[in-house]
Amino acid sequence: MIFRLIGGTPMRAQNDPSWRGALEDVDAYDLDDDAARARILSADALVIGGGADHLLLCRHREALSGFVRSGGRVLVNGQVVKPFIDGLAVWRKLEFRGAQDVRPHSVTAHPVWHGVDYRDLHYRTGVPGTHSYEKLEEIGVAGFYGRGYHLDLPEGASVVTGIGQYLLPLDYSYRLGDGEVLVHGGNDLESFSDDRYSIGEIGPNLVHWLEGGTRTPGKKLAGPETAERNSVAAVPPPPSAGQSVAVGRREPAPGAAPRIGLLHGGTFPALRTLADPALAPYRIESVYLPEADPSALAGLDVIIVGDRLHQGQLARFAPAVRAALQDPAKTVIILGENKVEQWLPGVGYTFRPTVFWAWRTGEDNGTRLRLPEDPMWEYFTPRAVSWHHHGLLHPPAGARSLVVMEEDGADSGALLYVDEVNQPARLLVTTMDPVYHHGSGFMPGASQLLYSLLRWVTATHVPSS
Incomplete structure (x- = not known):
């Protein structure tokens, strides 16, 4: 059982009779409900969508970390602003000037990318048809797969994909307890599975990898009281983020900037x-x-x-x-x-x-x-x-x-x-x-x-x- 925590509209074609059927979309805010959270944490593996609320996930950091430590596998998509699982590195923007600056390269073999030609990850286009890499260099847009990198990786982490000429860490994996975390620092990894190209292998490979964890059902995870203690206040958000505006009208002085x-x-x-x-x-x-x-x-x-x-x-x-x-x-x-x-x-x-x-x-x-x-x-x-x-x-x-x-x-x-x-x-x-x-x-x-x-x-x- 694999749950995909999402923050909004489910991935298009999620219910097609294919590998996508193995992923069940769940609203990430269900983590705030005791019964729903228990069901989510009973899964074999989790996929965290790039559109999920990071402040919400931070409130449940201990529970999510405990899930991995008990043998679960987690794919983390997107640009991590606040680490919501122990060991996660913060994403950094790459100052790129051209398509080659964001070209992904294989660094260390990982089963999710088995059979994938990394050139097929470089460009995306909506122009109908199947296109050669040379054609995509003319009509494609680079940067969808990744446009940033990670530093301060956890101890023992393995860089899977490097970006640009310096192979900066884009995708990486690391062990946490009995489980494993796989991080893709770009648009949702599963969205790149396209059967017209070698990247069509990503979807079934991902499902196979997620299902291969060793999580022990019933092994103690962090409970609701732990999640409450691990609040956003304990993990300060970036400046100005995560703090609500005060209630009530503040009368501006003449010529004052608007609120x-x-x-x-x-x-x-x-x-x-x-x-x-x-x-x-x-x-x-x-x-x-x-x-x-x-x-x-x-x-x-x-x-x-x-x-x-x-x-x-x-x-x-x-x-x-x-x-x-x-x-x-x-x-x-x-x-x-x-x-x-x-x-x-x-x-x-x-x-x-x-x-x-x-x-x-x-x-x-x-x-x-x-x-x-x-x-x-x-x-x-x-x-x-x-x-x-x-x-x-x-x-x-x-x-x-x-x-x-x-x-x-x-x-x-x-x-x-x-x-x-x-x-x-x-x-x-x-x-x-x-x-x-x-x-x-x-x-x-x-x-x-x-x-x-x-x-x-x-x-x-x-x-x-």
Whole structure:
């Protein structure tokens, strides 16, 4: 039995009759429930998805470490910000300048990568068909597999994959008690299993490896009381992360900068964004959804609903966000992949596949900039709003669609719009996900959008009288 702890939408095709059927998706927040946690820790192996809440996982560090010590095997995906299993190393961003800087190389053989040609891990593309490595060098995007590395590896760790010319540790494994931890410092490893290439072996290899642990059922693990003691307070988060904003309105002094809050779920991109020194001048306040009080939003001037939020956690805050829209002194920014059509009044949504390779192929992805005389364009460059998106929005009448999708010669929906007429507050909604990509260290255009949004709300803020 293998459980895959996820923080949001399950992996596409998870229920296909293949190796994927061996992985059962479980909401990571189930760890906070005694009975659900006991079931999770009764598994033979665990996969921790890159979208899981790291602050949540830290609260259960002793339990997760105990699971491994008892013989369990765990695959850890993503960029570890706070070690939530004993021995985990913190991920570091690689300052890369080209595709060869992020090329993965085999360092030490590991059964999960048996039969894999590492060249097939270097590039990804959505262009239909099966492509040679030489073709992928022309049309593919490098960096999905990994764009960072780990130092301070635990004693006895084995580097499996190195990145770039110096073979910096990207993937590594280590023993902990009777079990083993395998770390992949990039997008979820299981998502790379593609039957068109040698990397199709990763999926079945991974399942076989996970099932090969020696965990002893019934061996004592850390109990609920241990998890409670091992709280986030005992493992301090990065600066500004994991601490909820104070409840109540703070009246700004004339000309004061706005109070900006970021709603997030403790994922690695959000934590890395909050800890980014480049954003320190904006004094972004952390609104960690599992612990914050929704009434805290009343004390903010600018509310940023971070992208890719856990829908269950977001639902608790949706009424407070809607209430904030009735305050003319507020600005509300809602970022992508948050199913706004289900909780934001007056907006519709249409799915469109993400085109992330257009800048490599020259393909026209349909993105168009509109209303060139709009004052918003003083703060946004074309590159900041045309890197990629996650579907089309259909805003209410009166909203200004600044970035749209053109299909068959007509605008079919908005990728970013501003609404200053359908509610007292100023509202900006987009299907782009800049916090995820900025925090992941991937796609410069995403960072530009995040910087642009912060410049805009700061420069145009009018303190309440």
